[in-house]
Amino acid sequence: MRDFAKAAETADHGPSTLRRYADDQALAVLINALRLNDEQNAIAQGEPKLNPTIVSATPEKVVIEDCTDTSSVLLYNRKTGKPINDEPGGLRRIDATISRKEIGWKATKIRIWQVGSC
Template structure:
């Protein structure tokens, strides 16, 4: 399976997470990521806002995944459409199975296209240290290792601000 849309879910990275969004607290905005970005990646304008939104979504998703909080309001702050459905669905699925995610994904997003109110972001999400654990005993849920997943997101200016509206995450080893 080459490219799976976020709405369909990705068992391994699906993360294990879920949730993200809103949250004005500094801790909700914190992500683990390389500090260097390619020179083609803008730091201001629509591209800069899109990167901030994308990073904030992953920070919120990581936070929500700690408790499989599918109702985390931060999800709606940074995601919409199928990207929101992906993170809500992943967390709900994990909650129903008694699973949570521990650790953090490592992201290194870059802008690859900008067209008015839409920005395309490419990434290689490293989920090696972001794994599912059982709440019942605190042990790893399975023996599926995390890994590197190629990701592509569309970040769109909506009536309520910039949101990740589409997210495609590919299988382990795709980047």
């Protein structure tokens, strides 16, 4: 998620470090979120605070639940530098599945819930 937050600073949805850590549905969700921000000239500033917990684990996959604090993250207009809104994020649930791949572990499923979901 730290690489996603870094990419959100520029709304870069092209080739990135995300591909090293995410695949399948998770990569599609993250790239789509960045693409939407790019289309709206929105960039994020601020650092989310992660608090992951392992829900279950097998030799092939790990399921993680997080209550991420996005209260210090705001969206800004890339062209003007002005805030898009003055409403910071908040606590939001993030569910992720990390799967063993041929070349290591990658996030393969992710669901990012709305603010207030945890």
